[in-house]
Amino acid sequence: MNQLADTWVGAVGARRVTYDPWANQPRDLDFADANVLVAFGADFLETWGSPVDYAWQFAQMRDHRVGQRGKFVWVGPHRPLTGLNADQWIAPRPGTEHLIALAMAGTADIAAVARQTEVPQETIAQLAQEFRAGRGVALGPGAATSGRNAVALQQAVDQLNGGGAPAAGPTGTQEMLQLVEQMRAGQISVLLIDGINPAYGLPGALRFADAMREVRTRVSFSSFPDDTSLLCNVILPGHHFLEAWDDYESQPGVLSLVQPTMRPVFNTRQIGDVLIGSARALGSDAIAESTFYDYLRSRWGAGEAGAAAWREAVQSGGRYPAAPTADMPQASGFMGAIALAGAQPGAAIEPVALSTTLTPAHALPPSEPDLARTAPAPVGTATPQMPIGGGGLGVPDFEGVDGANFYLVVYPSYRFYDGRTANRPWLLELPDPVTKVSWNSWVELHPQAAATLGVRQGERVEVTSPYGRLEAMVYVYPGVRPDTVAIQMGLGHAAFGRFTEGRGVNPNVLLGPAVDEAGNAAPYGVRVAVQRTGGKLPPQRGLFEQGVRVQHDRALAQAVSLAQLQELEATVEPSMPGEHMYLLKAAGGFGAVPTETNPAAYPPPGTRFGEYHDGQPRWAMAIDLSRCIGCSACVVACNAENNIPVVGPDEMRKGRELHWLRIERYFGTGRDAREAYEPNATDDVRFLP
Ligand code: SF4
Known part of the structure; x- marks a missing residue:
């Protein structure tokens, strides 16, 4: 699809914008043999890079295979599922994470870093020593630490790993910012959108919905009504992925073939067929094949050899681990999202200068009431200039409204990612692995902060940033810094089917348009005001947490220390498998019975x-x-x-x-x-x- 979309764009004289804010997360790291693993906000067990592969490597690292269990350290202001699996949590002052990495690498003074980060000097020194003593691997930055210091953190992580990290992939942030400004200026007459929901996922400060309304023809290929397709005046629903052909590159060199497993249920079309048909209707012969199936098949090889390669790919599901060659498709990453912006034939598009300084939200016209949830009216005092953050030892400023009393972390959901899977009832009912809350959103507050604000679990607070505000229920969580609130992405859709529509809140409305030095989105840079609004939601809409939080001193989840096990292994010859753990039963071990x-x-x-x-x-x-x-x-x-x-x-x-x-x-x-x-x-x- 990636290659066909590029060909189609050239054939009809359009422009293509590919936007994925997390496309620069590496998917081929190797840390299975690490002694010390340090993640700087990189939730590699959930969404960062290649979570299935990384979860397997994490298990290898912790498997006590060679008489040791690798240590995992989480660095960040908030603990998602990955952070909760860490042996040690280090929570520096938000925006200073890169200083910890620089101190570990020996390129920053530990005492100075300790003052800046509010992390004890001994903690940093011990971490640096442990990291250098064994096989240390650093990961990051993750979405929850990607502020205007992201480039400095990326460079420091690379330095810790010995350098040589491959260049990060493009995220398309600058192109997307330019597109939004062009739409707002009325310079785009036709917009085709596929595989992306920008009306939900872009920072609220961009006011994407307002800009999109300035486009005359707005076409969505979404097979499901979502926030963006709601704004379109033409819907051309594509097949569900179980009904469609495609290919993609899950890892560098691994090409997977997507094959339909069922006939189309509804009146939908393969999007590739729509592109091929429309190119022909516009008089282009740039695409020789008449269907996407033929196009895809021809890209996997020509002649008899090609037919054999195709049969092999159909049988085995792809081509492994061959690297792409000249006659193979340049497959897109599986997160590839496409936005196609085109001009009506004959209409001129005025070039718009690329800018990191956007129109402040308060200067824009108000939203229409029906879309207020996706683009709330601006509140507070916006910062008109959003400077690119400084690197090195600099600590970037956070923007905030008057009275802002908390740093804001907006993090991707393990269940819903950036919101794209939030219409699956199984995932809605699955309790979040950390909070055990399902069917709802929440605002994570440290117990101290909750006490200061006078709120309890399930009570409502208002969160206000320079760009928007929302109300949600409090989840009292010790895994967040006392000066920080964390809100998960995923819910709060204006439209996404009957199970999801209007459920929860969309924290993206609080975010600004800041970018880092590489021009990528830097959402981690906002301070918010949090106020108690009083009262709980009605019981049928309130917060429900599955299970209990503590073991009530009953040792329900049994565990023994590695030191105890190693001591026993060194002194006792086992007479049956598992005897060591059996002997440690009183300390929490299990044994074969x-x-x-x-x-x-x-x-x-x-x-x-x-x-x-x-x-x-x-x-x-x-x-x-x-x-x-x-x-x-x-x-x-x-x-x-x-x-x-x-x-x-x-x-x-x-x-x-x-x-x-x-x-x-x-x-x-x-x-x-x-x-x-x-x-x-x-x-x-x-x-x-
Ligand atoms: S939660 Fe279930 S799938 Fe996940 S690691 Fe534990 S046992 Fe495995």
Whole structure:
């Protein structure tokens, strides 16, 4: 599709803007053998880079394979799921994360950095020493630390890793900013949008919806009504990905072929067919093939060899691990999003100078009431000039309204990413792995901050930035700095289907248009005012948290220290597998318990399941708790495999969710001083229907 879109743009005289603010996150890092892993806001177990590969590497790193378990340190103002899996959390003053990295690299004075970051000097010195002593790997910056110091942090991380990091991919931020200004100036007459929802995801300061209304013909290829397609006057719905052909490059050198698994259910079309047909209708012969299927197939090879390569790709799902060659498609990254901006034939587009200084929000016309949620009326005092942040040892300023009392972190959702999967009921009902809240948004406040504001869990606060405001319920969370509030992306859509529309809040409305020195979006740079509004939402719309937060000193999620295990391994010769853990049972270890089998007892009375033949294998499921990161993928997999319906928020708060597997998340307190995840399967997984 990537190549076809470029050809189509050239054929019809349009311009293409590809925007992905996180396209510069690396997907081919190797840290499986690291002794010390330091992540600067990079939530690599959730959304950063290549989370499936990185979660596997993390498990390898922590697997005690060679008598050691790698240490993981999280650096950032807030702990998402990845941060909650860390052995150590370092929370420097927001905007100073790069100074920690520079001090670790030995290029900044530790005492000076300690003063700037508010992190004890001994902590920084110890981290630097540990990092240098073993095989240390640094990751970052992540979305939650990508402010105007992002380039300085990126350079410091590269320095820590010994240099040589490949150039980061383009994010298209500058092109998108230019496009919005051109739309606002009436210089764009036709806009085609595919695979992106800018009316939801762009910073509120850009007022994308207002700019888009200045475009005469607004076309969406979305197969689902969303915030942006709501603003379009032509909808050409594309196939669902399970109905469509395509290809993509998941890792450098790995080309995957996307094949339809079902016939189209609704009156939709392959988007490639629309592009090919429209190019022909405009008199272009730049694309020889008449369908996208033919186009795709020809790109995988010509002649007999090409036919064989195609058959091989269809059978194996792609081409691995061959690097792309001249006759193969330049596949896009899987996050590739396309916005096509075109002029009506014959209409002139005036070039617009690229600028990082945008029109202040308060100077723009007010939004129409029906779209107020995506582009709220400006409040407070906007900063008219948004300077590009300084690198080196500089600490960037944060913009804020009068009385702003908190730094703001807006972070991508593990379940909804940037909001693109928020219309899936299974994901809406899945509790967030950290807060265990489902079907809603929340504002994370440290217990001290909540006490200062006089608010409790579930009560409402108003959050105001120079660019917008929102109201949401408080989630009291010890994993955020006392001077910071964190809000997850994903919900708060003006339109996204009946399960999602109007549910939760969109924190992007609070963000400004700042960019870093590389010209990429720098949303982490805003201070907000948080005020108690009083009262809770009605019970049917309030905050519901699944499970409990603590183990009540009952050691529910058992654990032993590595030192205890190593001491025992060094002194005791085991007589049976797992004996070391069995001997450590009093300290929290588990061990194998020999049991007698009894085939005659199966199937148990009252069920036809569980037939058991002597001498035949009998299946069981074991979960290695030392590897569990609490991601909850198994919960959704169980839903999918067993076709489990959702019950919705009202039934869920009555405890009627149908999850046969749930992940308990415990915050560290008292005797159970560490955070822990514990998968709880239903009582007897042997007899599930
Ligand atoms: S057991 Fe479940 S929650 Fe734990 S890592 Fe595996 S998929 Fe994730």
